[in-house]
Amino acid sequence: MKTTNSEFRYFMENKLKDVLRPVSPNPDFVYNLENKLTRSSSVLLEEQKNKEVIVLVGVGLFFGALLIWLLLKERSSNRR
Amino acid sequence: MNSDDQDEILNKAIQGDLEAFSHLYEKHIDKIYNYIYYRIGNHHDAEDLTARVFHRALAHIQSFKPKGVPFSAWLYRIAHNLVANWYRDRSRRKEVSLEENLEFSNQSYQLEKYLIRSQENELLLKAIRSMGSERQQLLILKLVEGLSNSEIGLIMGRSEGAIKSLYHRTLISLRKKIEKMKPEES
Numbered sequence: 203m204k205t206t207n208s209e210f211r212y213f214m215e216n217k218l219k220d221v222l223r224p225v226s227p228n229p230d231f232v233y234n235l236e237n238k239l240t241r242s243s244s245v246l247l248e249e250q251k252n253k254e255v256i257v258l259v260g261v262g263l264f265f266g267a268l269l270i271w272l273l274l275k276e277r278s279s280n281r282r
Numbered sequence: 283m284n285s286d287d288q289d290e291i292l293n294k295a296i297q298g299d300l301e302a303f304s305h306l307y308e309k310h311i312d313k314i315y316n317y318i319y320y321r322i323g324n325h326h327d328a329e330d331l332t333a334r335v336f337h338r339a340l341a342h343i344q345s346f347k348p349k350g351v352p353f354s355a356w357l358y359r360i361a362h363n364l365v366a367n368w369y370r371d372r373s374r375r376k377e378v379s380l381e382e383n384l385e386f387s388n389q390s391y392q393l394e395k396y397l398i399r400s401q402e403n404e405l406l407l408k409a410i411r412s413m414g415s416e417r418q419q420l421l422i423l424k425l426v427e428g429l430s431n432s433e434i435g436l437i438m439g440r441s442e443g444a445i446k447s448l449y450h451r452t453l454i455s456l457r458k459k460i461e462k463m464k465p466e467e468s
Contacts, residue, residue, distance in 0.1 A: 215453075220403065222320060224312070227311065
């Protein structure tokens, strides 16, 4: 038997609400994160350092790949 | 707390007042955590990403414009982007879908822990997990967070009408998926 749209919607929403029940984060996690955030200066410096490292590694990889490509190109032109 | 108080707290936080930011954190932590948890399916990574959301929010709150989207929508957008990055990083290491992630995650972390373990609910969960990320996002914002279509529209960058229509299509799609799954289950 087919249900009407509104009946179906009501049924589905109730089922979904039952399945997707709100969860609570661990209170220790909530407390510790709040403490870290309110001591933000050290955290922000740390994030900044990470960014610099990522940029340096990225630049290094780029030039490394470029060098290898140039060497391979040079070698192949010498063979010809 | 009335809306003037909230505006004042937000303005103070934008000016770098950590106590004001702390108020905003306490107000939104549960919602952001829930959103991330239901998107990725385990508590460990949900804690990690939730922490990143608030660190990022704190780092960039000075660029937040109170006249634009609501602060909560701004936080959800940060969370959405971090979840997308999380899936991208995981797929680079190994192709793992949301469904697989939930299936293989530690039992104590599984979504099922929070459910009535009826066959119908499990079927519904399976159907939800098989949907695209946008539809999962919509279901979480609407049914876990209890947001209105207009609020969801602000977060997802769509009109209220588009969200209403997407929600309708999502429910129909869920019904079809469940109908397809039922013969397999029996």
